[in-house]
Structure formats: structure tokens, C-alpha cells
Amino acid sequence: MNDSTQLEAPAVAKNGDMKQRMVGIEIENLHLSFGQTEVLSGVDLTIEPGEFFAFLGPSGSGKSTLLRAIAGFGPRPRGMIRIGGRDVIDLPPWKRNVGMVFQSYALWPHLSVRENVAFGLRELRFPRAEIGPRVDAALDLVGLRDLADRMPNQLSGGQQQRIALARTVVVEPQVLLLDEPLSNLDANLRVQMRRELLALQRKLGLTTIFVTHDQEEANTTSDRMAVLDGGVIQQVGTPQQLYDAPCNLFVAGFLGTANILEGRVERDGEAVRFVTTTGEALPIAEAEPGRGSIVLRPQNITLTTDGGPGTIAGEVVHREFLGSQIRYIVQAAGAEIIVDQSHSVGTDWQEIGAKVSLRINARTAVVIPRGHGA
Amino acid sequence: MPDTPATGNLADKLPSALFPRLSATALVAVLIAIILIGLLLIPVLLVIYVAFQDPNTGALTLNNFRDFFSSSLFRESFWNSFYVSAMSVVIATAIALPLAYITTRFNFAGSILIQSLGFIPLIMPPFVGAVAMQLIFGRNGTVNLLLRDSFGFTIPFMDGLNGVILVQSIHYFPFILINLSASLRNIDRSMEEAAQNLGSHGMRLFRRIVFPLAMPGYIAGAALVFIKVFDDLGTPLLLNVNNMLAPQAFLRISSIGISDPMGYVISFILVMFSIFSLWASFLFMRGKDYATVQKGGGGLSRRDLKLGEKILAYGVVLLILAFVLSPHIGLTLLAFGTIWSFAPLPDGYTLKNFVTMWQTSGQYISNTILYAGLAALADVIIGTAIAYIVLRTRIFGRKALDYLATAALAVPGVVLGIGYLRLFHGIEVPFVGKPMASWWVIIALALMIRRLPYALRACTAALQQVSVALEEAAENLGATKGRTIRRVVIPLMTAGILAGFVTSFATAAVELSATIMLVSSDADAPLAYGIYLFMQTPSGRGAGAALGLVAVLIVGLGTFISQLIVERDKKYRMNGQDQ
Numbered sequence: 013m014n015d016s017t018q019l020e021a022p023a024v025a026k027n028g029d030m031k032q033r034m035v036g037i038e039i040e041n042l043h044l045s046f047g048q049t050e051v052l053s054g055v056d057l058t059i060e061p062g063e064f065f066a067f068l069g070p071s072g073s074g075k076s077t078l079l080r081a082i083a084g085f086g087p088r089p090r091g092m093i094r095i096g097g098r099d100v101i102d103l104p105p106w107k108r109n110v111g112m113v114f115q116s117y118a119l120w121p122h123l124s125v126r127e128n129v130a131f132g133l134r135e136l137r138f139p140r141a142e143i144g145p146r147v148d149a150a151l152d153l154v155g156l157r158d159l160a161d162r163m164p165n166q167l168s169g170g171q172q173q174r175i176a177l178a179r180t181v182v183v184e185p186q187v188l189l190l191d192e193p194l195s196n197l198d199a200n201l202r203v204q205m206r207r208e209l210l211a212l213q214r215k216l217g218l219t220t221i222f223v224t225h226d227q228e229e230a231n232t233t234s235d236r237m238a239v240l241d242g243g244v245i246q247q248v249g250t251p252q253q254l255y256d257a258p259c260n261l262f263v264a265g266f267l268g269t270a271n272i273l274e275g276r277v278e279r280d281g282e283a284v285r286f287v288t289t290t291g292e293a294l295p296i297a298e299a300e301p302g303r304g305s306i307v308l309r310p311q312n313i314t315l316t317t318d319g320g321p322g323t324i325a326g327e328v329v330h331r332e333f334l335g336s337q338i339r340y341i342v343q344a345a346g347a348e349i350i351v352d353q354s355h356s357v358g359t360d361w362q363e364i365g366a367k368v369s370l371r372i373n374a375r376t377a378v379v380i381p382r383g384h385g386a
Numbered sequence: 387m388p389d390t391p392a393t394g395n396l397a398d399k400l401p402s403a404l405f406p407r408l409s410a411t412a413l414v415a416v417l418i419a420i421i422l423i424g425l426l427l428i429p430v431l432l433v434i435y436v437a438f439q440d441p442n443t444g445a446l447t448l449n450n451f452r453d454f455f456s457s458s459l460f461r462e463s464f465w466n467s468f469y470v471s472a473m474s475v476v477i478a479t480a481i482a483l484p485l486a487y488i489t490t491r492f493n494f495a496g497s498i499l500i501q502s503l504g505f506i507p508l509i510m511p512p513f514v515g516a517v518a519m520q521l522i523f524g525r526n527g528t529v530n531l532l533l534r535d536s537f538g539f540t541i542p543f544m545d546g547l548n549g550v551i552l553v554q555s556i557h558y559f560p561f562i563l564i565n566l567s568a569s570l571r572n573i574d575r576s577m578e579e580a581a582q583n584l585g586s587h588g589m590r591l592f593r594r595i596v597f598p599l600a601m602p603g604y605i606a607g608a609a610l611v612f613i614k615v616f617d618d619l620g621t622p623l624l625l626n627v628n629n630m631l632a633p634q635a636f637l638r639i640s641s642i643g644i645s646d647p648m649g650y651v652i653s654f655i656l657v658m659f660s661i662f663s664l665w666a667s668f669l670f671m672r673g674k675d676y677a678t679v680q681k682g683g684g685g686l687s688r689r690d691l692k693l694g695e696k697i698l699a700y701g702v703v704l705l706i707l708a709f710v711l712s713p714h715i716g717l718t719l720l721a722f723g724t725i726w727s728f729a730p731l732p733d734g735y736t737l738k739n740f741v742t743m744w745q746t747s748g749q750y751i752s753n754t755i756l757y758a759g760l761a762a763l764a765d766v767i768i769g770t771a772i773a774y775i776v777l778r779t780r781i782f783g784r785k786a787l788d789y790l791a792t793a794a795l796a797v798p799g800v801v802l803g804i805g806y807l808r809l810f811h812g813i814e815v816p817f818v819g820k821p822m823a824s825w826w827v828i829i830a831l832a833l834m835i836r837r838l839p840y841a842l843r844a845c846t847a848a849l850q851q852v853s854v855a856l857e858e859a860a861e862n863l864g865a866t867k868g869r870t871i872r873r874v875v876i877p878l879m880t881a882g883i884l885a886g887f888v889t890s891f892a893t894a895a896v897e898l899s900a901t902i903m904l905v906s907s908d909a910d911a912p913l914a915y916g917i918y919l920f921m922q923t924p925s926g927r928g929a930g931a932a933l934g935l936v937a938v939l940i941v942g943l944g945t946f947i948s949q950l951i952v953e954r955d956k957k958y959r960m961n962g963q964d965q
Contacts, residue, residue, distance in 0.1 A: 085579055105582040112583045118576035122598040131594070132584030183584060 034061035034217055035096030035186045037082065042091035044074075044081055044243075051077050052089065052243045059221065064213050066230035067223045069240035070266070075223045076115075078240070079189050082221070083112045096186055106135075111185030115192040117176040119164035125151070125175050126160040132183035150182035151175075153212065170201045177209075181216065188213070188220040194229060206233050227267050231255075239263050261380055264307045271308040271349045277301045277379055286379060290346040292324045294372050299379040310352035312376040315340060315362060316369045323369040328362050344370055410868065415775050415787060418768055422790045425835050429805025430657065430797055436808060437650035450647040459629065460648070464655070467631040470550050470622075471615040475562075475608050477555035481706055482562035482607070488699050490570040493688050496703050504560045504567075507710055509942040511896040511914065512557035513620030514934040515713025517921050519553050520544055520625065521726055522716045528730040549625045554615045556710055561614075562607035569603025570596070575687050602671045609667035613660050617798035619899035620914070624921055631656060632800050636903065644807050653801040660796040714938070720931035727924070739928035747933050749909060750916035754895050754940075757826070757912055761833035762891035765841035766883050768834075773845040774871065778854075788842070795839045802832055803903025824906030832904055833894040840893065841886040848882020849875070881955030885948040892944025896937050913937055 037059040044052040052074045059065045067075035080086045082093060084105035093101050100108050119128050129150055133143045151157040154174035164172060173193060180188065193209065194202045210233045213220045224230050230237045231251040239246045239254060239262075247259045258264035261272060275288040277299045286294045286306045294306065319325060326344025333339075337352045340362060351370065353359070362368055440447045454460045485504070489497045522528045523543035530540040543552055573596065581587075581595045619632040628637060635652035642648075691699060721739055723732025768791070775781055776788045810822035818825060852875055860870040876883075898914040905911045908919070913933060920930025 083579075083583060085582075104587065105579065106585045106587045109585075110583070112580070114576045114580055116574065116576050118574070118580035120577060120580070120595060120599070122601075131581065131586070135581075135585035135590070179580075179584070 033184075033186070034219055036061045036063075036219065037187060037221075038092070038094040039078075039082075040092040040094075042078070042081065042089050042093065044077060044087060044089035046087060050243060052081070055091070055243075055245055057238060057245060057248065059219060060236075061219055062217050064210065064220045064222065064233060064235045066234035066237035067221060067240060068225070068227060068230040068237050068266075070225055073240040074243040075225075075240045076191055077243075079112075079191055079221060079223045082187075083110050083189055084108050109183075109185050110187045110189055111180035111183065112189040113173075113176050113180050113191065113193050115195060117164075117172045117196075119167075119172055119176060119179070121164050123164075124160070125156070125162050125164065125167070128164065128175060129160075129179045129182055132179065136183060146182055150178040153181065154178045154208075169197050170205060173197065173205060174208075177212070181212075181218070186219070188216075188218045190220065190222045192223055192225070194224070194226075202229070209233065231267075239266060241266070256376075257378055258307065258380070261305060261307075264378070264380065269310050269350055271310065271313075271347070273306050273308070273345055273347060273349075275306065276303045286377070288345045292345045293322075294324070294377065295322050295374045296372075296377045296379060297375050300381065303382040305380050305382070307378040307380060308349070308372060309376065310339065310350040311337075311354075312373045313349065313351045314371040314373070315342070315351050315353055316371055317366075319369045322374075323371045325367070325369055328364050328366045328368055331362070331364055340368075342368060342370060411775060411779055412781050414771050415779075415781050415784065418771055418775075419783070419787060419790075421768070422787070422835075425831055426794055426797065426802075427790065429802060429809050432809055433650050433653045433801055433805045434657065437647065437654040439647070441645055441647050450651045454648060454651045460634065460652075463629050463631050463634045463652075466547055466627075466629055467616055470547050470554070470630065471612045473547075473551045474554040474558065474615045475611050477551060478559035478562050478611050479604075479608065481555065481559040481710070482566060484702050485563055485706065486566040486570060488703065490567055491688055492695075492699070493690050494696075494699060496700060499707065500563075500703060504563045505945065506714070507557050508560050509892075509945050510557070510713060510717070510934075510938050511620065511898065511941070512553050512618065513624045513898055513914075514896070514917060514937055515557070515717055516549070516553050516621050516624040517927060518713050518716030518720050518931065518934075519556075520549065521720060522712050523552065524549075526728050531728070531730050544625070546627060550615075550622050550627050550630070553621050553625070553713070554618065555611075556713065557621075558611045558614055559710075561610045562604065565603040565607030565610075566600060567603075569600045572603075573599045578687065605667050605670050609663045613663050613796070616659055616663075617656055617800070617899070619798075619800050619902065620918070623902075624918065632798065632899065635800050635804065639804055639807065639903065644804070644811060649804055653798070653804050656798045656801055657796070660798065664796055717931050717934050717938070720927060721935050723928065739932040742929040743932040743936070746929065747913070747916050747936075750911055750913045750933070751936065753826070753911060754913040757830040757833055757901075758891045758894035760830045761837060761894045762841065762887045764830075764834045765838050765890040766845060766887045768838060769841035769845035769886055770849075770876070770879065770883055772842055773849045774875070777846070777849050778857075791842050792839050794835050797836075799832075799836060799897065799899025799901075800903065802835065803900040806832060806900075806904060823904070826910040829901055829904050829910070829912065832900040833897055836897060836900055837890040837894045841890045844882050844886030844889060845879065848879040848886075851882070852878045881951050881958075885951045888944045888948035888951070892941040892948075895940050895944075913940075 037057075039055055039057040042052055042055040043050065055078060067078060069075045077086060081089050082095070082100075084100070084103060089101065091101070092099060095108065095110065119125075120131070123131070126147055129147045130143050133146055138146070147160070148157060151160055154177055156171060156174050156178070159167065159171060159175075164175070167175065173196075177193075190209070194205055197205060206229055209222075222230070222233060234251060236248065236250050237254065238248045241262050247254055247263045249257075254263060255267050258267060258270075264270045264272065273286075273288045275286055277296070278285050278287055278293075279301050284296055284299055286296050286299070286304075288294070288306075296306070316323065324344045326342040326349065328340050329343045329348065330341035331338065333355070334352075336355060338355050338359070338361065340351045340353065342349045342351055349370065437450055438446050438448070440449060485500050488494050489500050494500075520527060524530065525540065525542070525545065527544070529543070534540050542548055577595060577599060578591065581591050586594065617632060619636055622628065622630045622633045623636065628634065631652050635649045635656070638646050638652075639649040719732055720726060722735050722737070724734040724736050724738075726732035772787055772791055775784045806828055807823050810828060811824075813822040814820070815822050815825050815827075822828060856874055856878070857870050860874045861867070865873065895912070896914050898918065901912055901915055902918065905915050911919075913936065917930050917933050917937065920926035920933060
């Protein structure tokens, strides 16, 4: 598993070498319960070799449980987990060769940074002479070789995060699992660290799963992601696919701000319209006739003062200045609709109480048929 | 204030310089400081000073130490004390380690058993059980009689130093159990999972991660056991093992008199060992706050035992339980037995011992309630005041006050007793016509100082749970500092203060090492001293055991009540948060 050609792998891997080691993960019909409560039900998922994949969901959605199941922690699930084609469901955590970075970092407080990073290599019975250079290379990778002799409690949160990462990648795991790795960092550091994480992942070409409840983190880092809710995978796709074409109301609401109006799709020859319950008709692109909901993103609605066909009349009830945008809350079609208008110097403002019309960009509207998510 | 200070003459300025304006809290702090200095610091420093003083000329000298180490009895005593303390740590570890491991690593139904077993020994003062242990494990005790009859050999459990080691380790192992279990429970499971994730498991995982992380708790417990055993007077005295340091100090002072320097030299050594052990454990623990449990995270993951393991675990636990409960069983048999000598069990059973005890010990019991009650009351008053001063004010030297009160933990009872005898023997108490050293109040004062750390800890914990915002809200609504303390702080601390009172009372009620030095007449003697007197004669043992049961009852009831108060308060607070 650790022949000498891989000695320098973490630090100076050439892309070609790494690609051969990349492995995929297949999960089939996975069920997992804590006592009577089922926390994962029927999870099917394929993660491609070398992919940076995110599990996104609110707390309690089962995303961390799924990650821990891949690492072999928690109750034994039913179903199938294959890593690189090998069924691992009955393997104990120490035989799976998956690297995990814990939310709390879990650096051992009684060991120095160097000893923490060397731990896994010693467990793999590496010769002593080889451990030093590998630890140095891993510390170089995260840029913290200077801190090798510190104790963990002498490090800042960001440094602990990097050391935890170095400790994990130094043993060259087949896949890298990151459990909310940025949640304990402050906002600025979080942005910086997620870029570093992505850069590192690209450099190592390591199949990586990243658990987060923050859609911005998932959007900015992942190649693809899975949105989880209630122990069930709601939708899998690229961040853009999921944002633009959510398959149900949960995904639509969880990824960004969405206005959701109830109504039905009607077809009149060539023209397709969505008619809200209050009787407003919105021209939309292709959709199957029937009852459903329409998802309107705030930035895809235009605020105008001149009415006309295909617009909805309303009244501004609230206004927030967000810097690059002005957010209006407009009472229209029996609901409060959020509308974002981009702002630059000299842009006109609509006053609260102003009578306005909303024009919907028909191509951007997504219609979700009735019965797809609450 | 005049604009030109130069016009004020010296006489005007002098009083304000001599009597700086003090707030009420500062005044209380000064008062407490005087009490602690007078009743703790000066007596101990005096003892140390006398140890370096020539008994005839009063000049400073090291001769006393030379005399001490040139005497083979003292060298032997020194070595014995050290050996007994170290061995007690070893045996206590052997008892505590399996219990701590089983309860924290496995889903074990007997865990509750172990948790209660963990404090049962603490509710019995070790010297009370010592004689009963003699009757069960002694040369002609139950176990050895049975062994001799069935197998023809005996085990010298209680011979000489072995007896002290056995009694002490059975009594003090809970300190290790409690500390070790707490630090094992404080290890976050991610610590273990991270190691498993990197390929480690089983014994290697335990040795490289779990054990080092639990080490600080173990060291804290072990250091405590070492000091307690090293300082203890009652147990060796009752087992008639006199070639140890504390009994030697007691015997020298009580038989030769308070001018004999050897008692002071021994006291100095006892204090130094206490300080050294505390300092060493502090050094070891510095920067090792390994409590890693995360918010919402659990401790180490536990696994189910297989059938064989379960049988083994129950076997170990029950064996230890039987061992640990033997002083209690023996004491009960002794109290209800008629004659118990050269027999596995008493010849017959009777209530006569209780009648004897009741007829002769009324004075002991009422003295105990008086002394321990006064001491505990003073402890919680001072404890609450110190807690408030430390946590809520910026008075200069507030930390010192806290340290000084806590330092009483490092002062052996014998040393405090000798210090009081020396300091107060020349002071007449007005209207009583006795030297202060033989006045009963001095016993209550000694108990107060000895138990102050317990009450202080309870009061500090209670105050820490009172949010400053609650006080600020009261002040915001117009309450003065004094009224805020009376109407908001004290009521919220009540449960903690009460728990502190009960703990101080119950442990003061069975204190022997300081009181034995200070009791000047049987009429002034408390319960612990009464037990000691009874146990001196074989005929008195039954009544002594009956009195011992009363002591166990007092401490047990006290522990139970304080636990109840703390639990109820916790529940009350939780309800408050829900609403």
C-alpha cells in the first residue's frame, strides 16, 4: 500500500500518478437507525473518483451520520458501501483507509503537532527514518512546518484545522472526509480556508466529501453535491443545477431565497401559463398542465411602474438596502413577494406604499408539480 | 475636599491614613484574613519555627533534625509512612482502575452499583472500620480462621503495616475512582475516532491516546490518596501501629509534652510532604487541561460486553464490593455481637452494646453536634463571603484569601493540633479560667479551619451558577449591593450553601487527628474520640462499634441529604430554563 514511489506523494504528486489512485464511492440502499429512529433511509449515491462532493442539509438531516457511516463510525447500517469497488460495510474504522477531519479537529492535546501528524504513520508501522520526512512534507503542504513542536492548545483555530488536515492526508487515504471543517472558524478565515481546501484537493486529486449546512460553502467548493433532509437524499447535481432546477420545494427553499406561489399550469395552444390561486396569469416556458407551485428567484423578477400583460400588480410594503442590491417586499398575488433589484449609484428607489408591477422572466421560473416536497 | 491639600495639617491626615475608608465587603475580607492568619497561618508557621529552634536556648538550629534522623525509630517511622502511603496508592489503584474502566468503556448494568460503591467507603472514617477489619482479616479473623481450617495456611492481611495499607486503600480508593472516571468521561469520542480513523485500535489505542488523556485525573486522585494516608493519625493509632510519623508526633506531644521538639520536626516533614505532593501533581498537570468533550458530543463510545466478559466483569465488581464493604459488615457484626474472638462470627447477637453506648456516649454525641455544627456554620458563612469576594469584587489580595483557605487541605490535623496547643496554651480565656488550648471552643475552631476548603468549594460552585446579569438586574431596579446580596444572591445560592454545610458537618463529626490532640477532658470529647477510647479495650469494642455505626449514620445521612439538595436544585434550575 505504501511503496517508495509514493513517498513524496502528498507534497509533489504529479497529476498523472495521483489519478491512478483515485477511487469512487458507491452507496446503495443504505438504512441506518439509532434505536427506533431511522436517521438514514434508502440512500443511493455514486461519488466519482477525484470528485469534490458536498453533503448539504440542515442539522438533523443525516448528513454527518452518512459521512460517519462511510468512515465506519456509529451503528452498523444496512445496505452497501463500496470504496474503490471494495465493500467496506463490515470493516472496522481502522481498516478502511479513509481519512476523516473532525468538526472539532480532534487534535490530541497530549501530543505535539509533529506527534499528532506522525500518529497514523506509526500505526502503519512506517520505518522511523521515513516518518520524519513525510511529516515535514505534510506540514509543508499546509504551510505550518514552523509549528511542528507546538502543542495543539497553542494553536489558533485555523492552524488546528490545517494540522488536522495534515494529520489526515499524511497517511495517503483513499478518500478524504471533512465533517463541517469550517464551522469553528470565523467568517473571514472560513472563506480563505475553503479556497485552500479546494486547492489542496485539486493538488492531491483526492476523492473528497465535505459535510456542511452552509450552501455558500457547498456552492463554492463542490463539483457536485447532495441535498439531504430527513435522512433522505433530496437531489444530487452540480450546485448550478440544483439552484436553477430544484426538484422539489425543500431544495428550492434551502438553496437561496425563493418565492413560492401556489396555482396550476394551463396550456392555451402554444402559450403555457401559470395561474396563481388568486387568478394572476404568468407566462412560463414548457411545463406539464396541472396543479403545482412556481418558484421565483428574487433577482429574476423585475420591478416596473408600467403595468401591462403578463405582469402582476402589487404594493411595496418593505424595503432593505443590501449594498449591491435593494430588496423589496411586495404585496402581490395574495403573498409577500421578495424582489431584488441591483443597485448602483443613481438607481431609483421605490418608496414604501408605491404601486408597482412585477414582471417575471418566464424562462427562469421553475414549476414544481404538486406532491414534490412540502 | 479643600482645594489646597497643603493647608490640611498632619493630625487631620493621619487618621485617614491609618484607617483607610473600607467598603463593607473589604471589611469582611480583612476580618476573614485575620481569622485565617490567626488560626491557620500562624499556628503552622509557629510549628515550623519551633522545629528549627533549640528547645533550651531558643536559638535557630538544625540539631532537631539531626536528632530526628539519628534515631532509628524515627528513620523507621519515616520510611514506614512513605512505604504505607505509596503502597496504599498502588492497592487503591488496583481497586479503582478496573472499576473506572468497566463503567466508562462498556454498557454495564452494574455501573450504578459501582457508582454507589464509589462513595460508600468515604462515609466511614477509616479508623472506625479499622478494628472491624482486624476481626475479619486479622491473624485470628474470620478469613484466616476459615483459610486455616480448610487449607492450613493464613494470609497476613492485617499484620503491622499491611493492616494500615489495607484499611487506607479500601477507604481512599474512591478518590482515584472518582477522578479517573471523570477524566475518562471527559475524553471526547472524536479523540478516539480520530485514532481509529488513522488505523489504531485495541490496546495500542488505549495506551497511546486514552490512557495519556486520563492521566491528569489519575495523578490528581493518587496525589490526594498519598497525602491523606501520609497525614492520617487515627488508623495507625487504632491498629496500634505506632512506628509511623503521625502517631509518633502524637505520642511525643501527648506523653513528653509540647516542649519536645520531635513532634515539631515530624510536623514539618508532614507539611513538606503535603506541599511537595500537591506541587508535584500541579507541575504534572500544568497545561494539561485535557477535558476535550465538545458541546453536544459524548464521551468515549461504549460497547456491549460479550457473555464471558460480562461474567468476568460482574465477578471482579462483586469481589471488590465484598472487599470494600467488609469494614461495614464487620462493624455491624461487632456492634450487634456479644463476644467475637477467635471465631469466624460473633458467638451471639444482642442490643446490649447500643444500651451501653447510649448510657455512656450521650455527652460525646451532643459535643459532636455542637462542635461540628458550629464549625460547619462558620465554614459556610466564611465560604460564602470568600466566594463572593473572589468572584464578584476586585479587592486586593482576594486570590490570596482563596488560596489561604484552601491551603488548609495541605495541613495535617496533627500539625494543626500541635500548632494550637503551642500557640494557645499560654492564653487564659477570660471568665472561663482555663488556658485557651484546653477550652472546648478550640476544638470547634480547629474543625472549622479543617473543613473550610470543603464548604468554600461548595459555595464557590453555587455562586458560579448565579449569573452576574441577575445581580445587575436587581441593581438596575434600585437595589444596593448589600440588598442585592441578601435578596438575590444568597437565595439563589441556598442549595449550594446547604450542601456545603452538610458536607462540612458530616466530615467534621468524624474528624480525629486534630481533635485527639486538643481534647483535654473526656467531658469535652467528641464522638470520634469516644470511639477511640472504646476501642482501646476489648470489652469496650462492642459499644465502640455501636458508636461507630452512629458515626457512619451521621456521615451517610449527611452525604445523602447534600446529594438530595444538589439534585433537587439542579432539577429546579432546569425547569427554570425550560420556561
